[in-house]
Amino acid sequence: MNVRDFYFDLPQELIAQDPLEDRSSSRLLVLDKNTGELEHKHFRDVLSYLKKGDCLVINDTKVIPARLFGVKEGTEAKIEILLLKRRENDIWETLVKPGKKAKVGTVISFGDGLLKGTVIEIAEEGNRLIQFSYEGIFEEILDRLGQMPLPPYITHQLQDKNRYQTVYAKHEGSAAAPTAGLHFTKELLEEIEGMGVSIARVTLHVGLGTFRPVKVDDIEKHHMHSEFYVVEEEEARKVNDAKKQGGRIICVGTTSCRTVESASTEDGILKAGTGWTEIFIYPGYRFKVLDSLITNFHLPESTLVMLVSALAGREAVLHAYDEAVKERYRFFSFGDAMLITDLNETGKEEGKRG
Incomplete structure (x- = not known):
């Protein structure tokens, strides 16, 4: 599989330079991972795609002023x-x-x-x-x-360094934020828990390996840098219980995804423990734990575009990205969000659309 297979044209002006005042007011592009169907929403509408018994997995790493x-x-x-x-x-x-x-x-x-x-x-x-x-x-x-290590494509000065942290950031150690989590407010998380959705907290300290460009034509020859993760016993239990009872595992961000996929057995049981992961997820990968993914819009030809393509298919993802460009979505760290899921299994079936 060639790195050029994951290229898309992105106008520079769509790269978000500043965070929105209200974290949860960003836009949300919903992609059905099976059919490629798209829905245009706002991030708060994520509530209507969740249902009781689901488990939301978040990465509670904290960015250091590195x-x-x-x-x-x-x-x-x-x-x-x-x-x-x-x-x-x-x-x-x-x-x-x-x-x-x-x-x-x-x-x-x-x-x-x-x-x-x-x-x-x-x-x-x-x-x-x-x-x-x-x-x-x-x-x-x-x-x-120290200063916050903003990615090189963000050229504006960050006025409030807490805006490059999630509201649930706890364990210091990252050189970059798990940016899909930036859309959540404490109030939104409380609403989600109030619906009967459990929230499991894992830790993966984000290094620059995730963001390094793929320098080889054949993506299978790309080597990911290792990143340290922690999964506590109680958090693993939340994921495994939800899975056992028929709930979906919805990861917030590619880092949460890489953590649960690295720390699980082949039959999809999440194990508590610590370790280093070099997992590289690209089309052909079979997900063991994750069912749905909340993520941001990523760089062309990046390992992160490859990861989301493994979940929803390369052609569907690139079509969704083309639509996002056409609709002027905001890209990258301070940009808008995407939910990749099975629309037949979401809370909207039960009339929860708000």
């Missing part, structure tokens, strides 16, 4: 780093710009020396392992010096 700007000691050359993942204690795998100024032994100073980092190793794909030294608590210093 972008740091410093100077190379001795030369005062400016260096930007992005924290990717904590390897151990104060050693982090990082992305450094410009990399040529960060040889092993280089010391980088941040915040007039409040934080210092020493490059101790050059890792895979040129990433640097940096050991940090400081006085106090690392997270507090990072909160003071």
